Amino acid sequence: MPNRLKNSTSPYLLQHAGNPVDWHPWDKQSLALAVHSDKPILLSIGYSACHWCHVMERECFQDQEIAEIMNDHFVCIKVDREERPDLDRIYQIAYQILNHKPGGWPLNLCLTPRGYAPFFAGTYFPPEPRFHLPSFRTVLEQAAKHYRLNREKLAGHHVSFAAAIEQMNPRQPTGDFPDADKLLLSAINTLQGEFDAVHGGFGRPPKFPHPTQLDLLMIGTQSPQTSISRRCSQMVVFTLLRMAGSGLFDQLGGGFFRYSVDREWAIPHFEKMLYDNSQLLFTYSIAFMHFKTPIYERIIKETANWVISEMQGEAGGYYSTLDADSEDQEGKYYVWSETDLRAVLPDPLYRRLEQQYGLFGEPNFEGCWHFNLNRETDLETLNEHPDVMPEFYQARQKLMEIRNTRQRPAMDNKILTAWNGLMIKGMAKAARILNQPAYLGSAQQAIQFVRSNLWRGDRLMACCTEGKTTLNGYLDDYAFMLEGVLEMLATRWNSADLHFAIRVSEVMLERFEDTEEGGFYFSSHDHEQLLCRLKPGADDAIPSGNASAIRGLYNLGTLTGNPQYLESANRAIQLFADELKRQPSVNASMVIALQQIKHGATVILRANSTEQQAWQEALSETIHPLINVYHINSDESGLPDSLAGKQPEVGGTAYICRGTSCGEPVTSPETLLEALSEFTR
Template sequence: MSSSQNALTSETSPYLLQHADNPVQWYPWGEEALQLAHETGKPILLSIGYSACHWCHVMAHESFEHDDPRALMNERFINIKVDREERPDLDKIYQTAHQLLTNRPGGWPLTMFLTHDAQVPFFGGTYFPREPRYGMPSFADILNQVADFYRDNRSDIDKQNTPLLDALEKINTPHLYSSGSNEITIETLDQAYRELKKSIEPEHGGFGRAPKFPHCTSLERLLRHWSATGDNEALESATFTLRKMALGGLFDHLGGGFCRYSVDNQWMIPHFEKMLYDNGPLLSIYSEAWQITHEPLFRRTAEETARWVIREMQSPEGGYFSTLDADSEGHEGIFYVWHPETIKEVLETEQYELFSRHFGLDRKANFEGSWHLHCYADDETLSKEFMLDIDSVRQQLDGARETLFRLREHRVHPGRDEKVLTAWNGLMIKGMAVAGRIFDNSAFIDSAERALNFIRHNLWKDGRLFASHKDGQARLMGYLDDYAFLLDALLELLQVRWSRNDLDFAIALADVLLEHFEDKENGGFFFTADDHEALIQRPKPLGDESTPAGNGIAAYALNRLGQLLGEERYLNAARRTLDAAAPMISEMPHRHNALLLDVESSVYPSQMLVLRGNEEELRSWQQLVARQYSPRRLAFPIPSDETNLPGALAERTLRGDFTAYLCSGNACSSPITAKGALATLKQQLDTPD
């Protein structure tokens, strides 16, 4: 290893490799670094970030590549760099600890200072500037003060750490410390809706003020609340926000896909990084919004997002890559922005005028002297102003966008993090399966199957999942989200194209969840397996974060798989998860939307439809079921030649040419074979709830 390199050079994470040439003596989290801290007595400086993180890059350039901070870091600390996408277990623990220590939310970069022997945090923050500004001291001053305090006040630090560790433990078992019955009823769902409704920003949609994130689980809750109750205000709240996001600068109007968040209330200027974990759920939501409303905007947004993923985020081997960076050529957003003169040169005069009015090129620059595309006039407005029919407007705009997309392709593209993360792939596989089913698009379904095959062949080894794949290596034992999100995706994909191998894979994932992740004493699921590295906490995440809570998706998926197979073990595990989470759900239901999916299943009867017949007959039924948004209905088309099915499915045999089995809640009807009964069932399924 050269003098300019550190211990990160052998890592596969693009984020860690970005720091391999730092003059800081970085180590990855592992035995070597932890043992060195123990031997030297130096506190640990833990820095957590990810490759597409703009402020991570800023702090690296300001502090990790300059002499003053670098010398102090190397002299007084053992420095550990962590990719939060590879080690979400560490990120969850230390983000929670940061919030407990500072009473403020965390973020990235996360900068935490840990004891040398037990890795317990005693001080921390996020971004620290190299020079004093933003009301913060310089990073060098922070380093000196922390090191001096650690040297002189170990007993005080140990006293502080005891209540911190107690608080971390209590987070995992809220039901042991709560008072009251914490009963979950239909009122819990209604309360969640009321809280979400209060937080909706009336002018531009979204939840709260800037910075604005999509909050996919909240949007899904609004759609499901409308489906269950018929409350049109819930539907309007969701579709209003979805329109604003799709028309705003959060969406890439040339290439498809959404950026991570908007820095303003109008959804105009995003933080330009694109994350797979946002776009998978957004693909599902926009597809379902079209299924409800048939608004062309929703279909176009969903289809362009899916095509972007297939084109730019799917590896030749099938797995989906993780992120696109916010920066290119050293500047944030430069890949996406324009100047009117450039666009005038490549569009016809009438086409340019239409495009300019639509995307605000006739207004002042909106991003650092450049124009980032944001819709100011919708298709109907343009039709009236330019005296063109709607179809002509759309054709002109589509042609202009295609021209500019081809021109943009010649620019230097943002960096791409080519890790394949199992959990995030699960979210996108589900999104592709939902979009493929609703739009009857085989390319989307093929994409999902290719990603699933990649995971099965590269990240499923000896009956266990790995979390990350890069450069031909599968690394890090899988976490709760890996199993839960992939199981959820498999149940969606099985409704599109039946595969016995996929069903067996789903059962295997469910069994690992119960064997290695379930808290058999208190209920729920830990984030790490029982044979995972021992850390200061074994998290049990209940609340939604940037992705849905693993406990919520695990309970929801196990409940549905349990109903399909008649498997009580899965149903009981789901029920125990809700019991364990009840105090947190009751206190803030709108922060636990993933868990509310299973709450909804216990309050409103779900519907399970198993169809047996030939391929042509099954396809016609699939098309029928896809017409209607029915989030509590599962429909599994099983070919007539499929035999030796497990559990309750063994009883769902073919009787005659075609057979339908319908269960609602815990009650199942007799097999439906008579043409008259089938016709009645078809009419029922084709009628809105």
């Protein structure tokens, strides 16, 4: 008998629609039921590609006895964390407060029916005691008993708990704002201490790619101090090479998995997330622009091609995730037994594949091989072009044909505005760096989808699934979309996109900005009342929405000459000063935003289509990540007055702008390059 999730559009909620648990969505009716019945809320948060979410669903939520305990003692609410990042953020912090360690998914909490304050929080639990964990039955019974015995004490629990979480929001800084370059150096030094000099990356397993920190190091590569530049280059190049040749990257089909379970990047957690691939597409693009390493180009192309072929819908929006599991086994779609390989490949092709992927000794994943490039390969000079490695290319093609006949991992076809903004940014950057019209077309289609389906004229919506648009947008939706559209304008100017970016910015300021203290709340001013309201500044798996808003507003303000955008950006970054001083590497996106404000430059180039070519060729050598260049045809209509007034001379004219100030017109590419070199020293 289906429960109340049966009418949901979320693929994750629909996975639980047939459970014997009387699941409810998070809505007014479900919350009112908890108050009316005086039952605590069992809040369970996960997402469709989550392996351990699937495990707990099979083991616990399909169990009739466990379901009866849940139904008798709780109002059970299921939440898709990708649809409701507001709830997920709040209750991940709550988990950390209660357990003194980071959380994860599935996230299971017991909340008071009034105020929604947690009095218990955990992640995965087995049906019987296992892995040094209690059974879920025991957890449920103890939590229900605790609520019965402490009902009155818990009545005001939400007030103190909300205050504890909101205390983590930034406050006005206590001292002078730190120097941007000192902050950058501090972040670089911290990352150097965490750097894995043997395998690349940072920290211990599980190892995540941390693209925002790599982007920060890319800025460090431009330092005039040779020692800093060399250190940053070494960390970036080595990490990107190791990830490119590892099992973190799908060596057959393209695209990155979410993280590696080991230090060597050999075996991933096999889910593929749009947000990881969007950020890494951008990171590899700026790295290829600087270092020209051939394997980076392959990674960009195979990632972008995979996104377009598998993650972009016919209407243009990008889907969210690919599951880690197929046929109830993690990674089954991607791995190969030696028997399977020998059965489909002639011996010469098998030998070439064996050499390229190092298929010697014991298989690396549960009796099968998950492909990593041979560790003896020189990744910096590797050229895998079919003309150079015909047998290897044939082997890969054959295996892809076979793999395409396997049962595919499930697709979560939600189209999330925030993640689409990230992918538009990455795809537009790749289109520009590699001069790939297909990538440009992909980003254009995604912007059009957002404008047609997720933009209401006075607000962005957060999610569209199967044509149904739901949920008011969050800060990330506005900030990431703004940056994506700006990157698109730098790749291909379209005045309609500029006006869309301006309108998105205006609504973001109206609905999210704290006009008294600065910065932006994650949820809008008219959002439903939750336990508390957050103003996050640090990066996690995705960049900080506040940092992205600051960068987007500053760049748009410089482009259009609007001082309001610049003032809001400066006020916001001032708010996070103390947080930046404490942990600059954790706030990598915020450090990048500060570098943009101090060292960044915007070039506005007005020239006709014939004249543009000479300027573009000269500017192709401009590789500083803090320089934005916008090519606007001399006859472009529909421009704001500040841009329309920048009239070109014959041959074309460029303007270098910082903040609301633009320099004297520059009328030759050579003079422009000389001026830009001075700007970024």
